[in-house]
Amino acid sequence: MERSIPYEQRRNANLPFGYWCTADPDGYPHLVDETGTRWASLRDYIWCGRLGMHRGSDWQFEQQTELLLAVLAAIDRRTIYIEEKVTDLFCGSWNVAHHYGSWLAGHELSGGLAGSLTPEGHAILVALASTRSAGSAPIPVGLPTIAPWRGLDRGETRDECERIFKVNEAFAARLPGRFLREQIGDGPGIKLVGEPEGANIPLARVLWTMEFADDHARDRLFAWLIHRLDRWEAWTTIARRDGAQALTEHFLHLRFADEPIERA
Structure with missing residues (x-):
């Protein structure tokens, strides 16, 4: 009853x-x-x-x-x-x-x-x-996510996106692997950085990178990643175990899942 x-x-x-x-x-x-x-x-x-x-x-x-x-x-x-x-x-x-x-x-x-x-x-x-074990990453219950957008936003949503990015980035600082928006060469990019390694001077290891033509293209992928913050731990394991190319291929599978076949 x-x-x-x-x-x-x-x-x-x-x-x-x-x-x-x-x-x-x-x-x-x-x-x-x-x-x-x-x-x-x-x-x-x-x-x-x-x-x-x-x-x-x-x-x-x-x-x-x-x-x-x-x-x-x-x-x-x-x-x-x-x-x-x-x-x-x-x-x-x-x-x-x-x-x-x-x-x-x-x-x-x-x-x-x-x-x-x-x-x-x-x-x-x-x-x-x-109740996760001490060695497990926290789960982002209740963190804000970003409404998806297509094409150039002309700055209309940039302030709100940056606010949500920063909230999620602060949470991600506690994860064993985190995606960061950083310059790669002369252009904007995203890096996946793993936990520091090394006995004497621990250094963070870059596990995966991607470069973009402009900030908007980079932030569009970063927003996609933010929506899936609870999967970063699993994706870090893929990059560490199988390499950067395996993670890229996994992202392609996910990004084109449910995508309709375009017909002429």
Whole structure:
């Protein structure tokens, strides 16, 4: 009966999922829900208690809860077409993506991959983002994004774009890899800079670069990247593991996903 009542009428949707649990410092597992059931962590409560999933090994549990976090963040942060989500999050597998979207909709966490998060889905997103391991990058929940534009903006939106760029750039300073707007040679460009490396004098490593004809062209790609800030950690891994060309090819796959075929 309780599930028939909307989450936002049963809970405070402005707080992370599980805020009603209590901690027992004298026992382990130490997280106690309303029924008195004990859980090893908030993520265990979400994955096994709320979603009824098997925990599996520590590696499997971490992998699956991180995938859930990535999908919820992708749905929450931006509105993009479905093919890009399938390509970037599910390695191009439409069957897996469709099943995952149906699973989310069945649990009333979102309207599938193409819909929006429900209040409960957003509460779970905040809870998962708040419980990442110490070595993981933060997730940009609630950061502003930029309304897409086409062609020259003639300065009409530049001030607002710069304001949002700076908010996101300040957040990205805490990431293990971040895209920066910098001069490359004599022209504007974007660099992907990884974490500092080296034992004696750690130096940041440039993992990927791209040059542009003018500031507007550069900022148009940077705005595209800002909309996908939650994916920077994964893209940094691609560049570090497979090289700059692999990341460029991945961007091409994403950028032309859902693009219609032009007919004469």
